[in-house]
Each structure stands twice: as C-alpha cells, then as structure tokens.
Amino acid sequence: MKLTYLLLGAYATLAVALPHPAPVEEEYDDDIEEIEACPAPIPTSHSTTSVATHPATSKTTHASTTVVSTVVPSATVPAKHSSGGNPFTSNGVKAGLSGYPAIGRTAPAAMSAYSEYIGWYSDYTPITPDIGNVQGIPMLWGDGDTCTSSTDVTERVAEFEKAIQTSTPKMMFGFYEPDCNCPMSSDMSDPVVGAQKWNSMLAPLASRGTVLGSPSMCRQSAESWLTPFKNAGLHADWEVTSIHVNVANLAGVQKDVEYYAAKYGKPIWVSEFACVHAGNGFFNPCTDQGEIDNFINTVVPWLEANKTVVAYGASNGAGLGSTWPLISGGKLTHTGNTYLNALKNLK
Numbered sequence: 001m002k003l004t005y006l007l008l009g010a011y012a013t014l015a016v017a018l019p020h021p022a023p024v025e026e027e028y029d030d031d032i033e034e035i036e037a038c039p040a041p042i043p044t045s046h047s048t049t050s051v052a053t054h055p056a057t058s059k060t061t062h063a064s065t066t067v068v069s070t071v072v073p074s075a076t077v078p079a080k081h082s083s084g085g086n087p088f089t090s091n092g093v094k095a096g097l098s099g100y101p102a103i104g105r106t107a108p109a110a111m112s113a114y115s116e117y118i119g120w121y122s123d124y125t126p127i128t129p130d131i132g133n134v135q136g137i138p139m140l141w142g143d144g145d146t147c148t149s150s151t152d153v154t155e156r157v158a159e160f161e162k163a164i165q166t167s168t169p170k171m172m173f174g175f176y177e178p179d180c181n182c183p184m185s186s187d188m189s190d191p192v193v194g195a196q197k198w199n200s201m202l203a204p205l206a207s208r209g210t211v212l213g214s215p216s217m218c219r220q221s222a223e224s225w226l227t228p229f230k231n232a233g234l235h236a237d238w239e240v241t242s243i244h245v246n247v248a249n250l251a252g253v254q255k256d257v258e259y260y261a262a263k264y265g266k267p268i269w270v271s272e273f274a275c276v277h278a279g280n281g282f283f284n285p286c287t288d289q290g291e292i293d294n295f296i297n298t299v300v301p302w303l304e305a306n307k308t309v310v311a312y313g314a315s316n317g318a319g320l321g322s323t324w325p326l327i328s329g330g331k332l333t334h335t336g337n338t339y340l341n342a343l344k345n346l347k
C-alpha cells in the first residue's frame with residue numbers, strides 16, 4: 001500500500017503543477033464504492049518522537065484520565081445533549097481534530113487556537129493527554145504483530161498494556177484501518193484474528209467503563225472487514241462506529257455516514273475527514289484551495305447538525321498533499337484557518 005500510495009502521491013504532486021482538471025463528481029461518487037487506496041496518517045518521525053517522550057508525560061495523563069472517568073460516567077445515550085452535542089466528551093463539543101503523535105507538544109499555538117472550539121482530539125497513540133478542556137482520545141493502533149520493522153507499532157502495544165494497568169480511558173479508538181496495508185494502516189487482514197485481539201485487548205476495557213470506538217476502515221463505504229469482525233463474536237461490541245471519510249464533496253460524506261449508520265446501527269464518530277478525490281486505485285488529496293475551503297464550509301455545518309454524527313474531526317495525518325494539512329511548522333495553514341473559522345461560525 002505504501003508503494004501504491006507513493007505513486008499516488010507522485011501523481012498528486014504532478015497534478016499541482018499541471019492545470020487541475022475540473023472535478024467529475026459523478027464519476028468519483030461511483031468510484032467510491034471500490035476505494036482501494038488509503039490515507040497515510042503517520043510520519044515515522046512523529047511516531048519516534050512520540051514514543052521517546054511518552055514516559056515523561058504518561059503519569060499526568062493517567063491521573064487526569066482517571067479523574068475524568070470517575071466524574072463523567074460512560075455515556076451511552078446520544079440524546080443527552082439536545083443540541084446534538086457529543087455525549088462522549090467531557091465538554092459535549094462534537095468538533096475535534098485528528099492530529100499526529102505529540103501534536104499537543106509540537107504545535108501548542110495551533111492547539112490553543114482550536115481549543116475553544118473543539119471537544120476532543122486524537123494523536124493515534126494509546127496515551128493521549130487531555131489539553132485543557134479538549135479531551136484526548138487514545139487509540140490502540142494495531143495488534144503489534146504486523147509491520148514489526150516499524151518499532152512504533154509494537155511499542156504502542158506495550159505502551160497500551162502498561163497504561164491500562166493503572167488507568168481506564170473514558171473512551172478509546174479501536175484498531176486503525178486494519179483493512180489496509182502497513183505501515184500507513186494497521187494491516188490486520190484477517191477480521192477473525194482482529195476479533196480475537198479485540199477480545200483479549202480492548203473488550204476488557206468496556207467492562208471497566210471505557211467507551212470503545214470501532215476499528216476504523218480505510219475503504220470507507222466499500223469496506224468488507226467490520227461485518228466478519230463483528231460476526232466472529234465480540235465479547236464487547238463497540239459503542240460508536242469510528243469512520244474515516246476521504247471524499248471531495250458533501251454527497252460523499254453523507255454516503256459514508258449513511259452506510260455505517262445503516263449497517264451497524266451505532267452513533268457515528270467521523271474520526272478523520274479530508275478533501276480527497278479517491279476511487280478504485282487512486283487517492284488524490286485536493287490541491288485547489290478554493291475547493292478545500294468550499295468542502296470544509298459545506299461539510300462542517302452538516303456534520304454539526306446531523307444527530308447521527310456524534311463527533312467529527314478534520315484530519316491532519318500525513319499523505320494528504322501539501323494544501324490540505326491544517327498545521328505546518330506548528331502554525332495553522334490557510335486550510336487550518338478555514339477549519340477554525342468554520343467552527344467559529346457554528347457558534
């Protein structure tokens with residue numbers, strides 16, 4: 001997948017230099033059914049930084065997570081906030097940010113700019129500290145059995161095992177895109193094995209009160225992993241379906257949300273969204289700033305208003321081209337400011 005991705009990345013780079021063809025939206029919509037390409041969320045350098053520095057921050061994290069979980073019981077009733085807010089975060093705010101490892105420390109100014117308008121963030125790691133009122137939602141990336149050349153993956157499992165001995169996360173995301181190849185996704189190709197790992201690693205947390213987010217699928221509405229995973233017999237079901245949305249218009253977002261809502265019947269947590277022209281074998285992040293701005297300004301109000309969606313967060317993961325990323329060098333980019341302003345306009 002990485003090779004494919006690099007090739008697609010090369011295509012995307014070319015597309016920047018060449019006149020951008022007018023998007024053929026119907027074609028993309030049809031192709032979304034057969035998405036093969038995956039987003040690539042984690043630069044190795046970030047991961048290394050994160051692993052190296054976690055021990056220093058983990059104590060604080062554990063303490064605050066424990067406090068939160070005793071004050072706010074596991075919420076299972078999305079209607080708690082009549083405004084359609086997020087019943088799973090401490091402050092009820094639906095909007096969030098899917099960042100990158102160590103984002104809280106490497107981009108404090110950007111996080112501070114967002115902090116008043118977001119309720120949660122993810123940094124892809126099993127220990128995600130709260131930042132003020134912004135709830136950090138940890139993730140168990142994978143089972144540690146694949147991509148062993150990437151120490152990151154196995155170290156995250158060890159970090160996870162260690163962290164849950166002394167703390168119970170209020171909420172936790174399941175495996176990251178087990179339906180796509182490593183190293184950009186967790187690559188747990190057999191959903192039955194995925195279910196065994198879920199049962200041994202994550203299900204015990206549910207009985208301790210952790211709200212579990214489903215494994216997130218890379219293939220969007222073309223996924224075929226979650227159903228056999230579920231049918232393999234889960235000791236604890238997920239409470240919210242965590243989904244990744246990489247499309248280029250509102251219709252694509254609605255299609256993904258509808259698919260997961262209808263198929264799995266759970267509240268939808270859009271844990272990543274980005275403007276991408278994706279289809280069968282291609283994954284081209286949007287390069288046109290106007291298109292990106294329009295995408296954000298159209299999609300955010302819809303996600304905010306729709307009650308099936310309990311949370312949503314723009315993705316700042318890697319592999320999304322040079323125009324989409326929200327934060328660069330610790331500062332908000334044009335796109336980052338567009339997302340911030342879209343959130344401000346909701347108030």
Ligand SMILES: *[C@@H]1O[C@H](CO)[C@@H](O)[C@H](O)[C@H]1NC(C)=O
Nearest residue numbers: 254257258259261306307308
């Ligand atoms: C919210 O999303 C669900 C699932 O996509 C859809 O069925 C419903 O019509 C949407 N509601 C509104 C008000 O758009």
